[in-house]
Amino acid sequence: MPATGERDTLQFQGTACDVCGEVRPRATIDTNHWCEDCRPRMLKRLRVWRHATALVVALPIAAWVFIHPTFGRQPLMLWSLFVIAAYYLGFRFGREVMKVYTRLRRGA
Numbered sequence: 001m002p003a004t005g006e007r008d009t010l011q012f013q014g015t016a017c018d019v020c021g022e023v024r025p026r027a028t029i030d031t032n033h034w035c036e037d038c039r040p041r042m043l044k045r046l047r048v049w050r051h052a053t054a055l056v057v058a059l060p061i062a063a064w065v066f067i068h069p070t071f072g073r074q075p076l077m078l079w080s081l082f083v084i085a086a087y088y089l090g091f092r093f094g095r096e097v098m099k100v101y102t103r104l105r106r107g108a
């Protein structure tokens, strides 16, 4: 059955890694589209990027909270939660930022 064989070939053709651009078997490419060779390097970079993005998001909010006229009148806990939430969102967002950046840089 040639049709089935063709489909199997397509299935095992592999996916290109988003970092190095090398085509690898699909099973060795993770959900981030990183191959096994790039993964440790990218995870390390991701840790840095996530905190960097989180800081970029949370710092202006923290500053705004600090100069806000109601600062001190509202419970500090509330403000802290607000800044922590911003940091957390930035942390989540940092992963996407880094993935897009990696893809764009490879394309350039």
Ligand SMILES: [Zn+2]
Residues within 6 Å of the ligand: 017, 018, 019, 020, 021, 022, 034, 035, 036, 037, 038
């Ligand atoms: Zn790779």
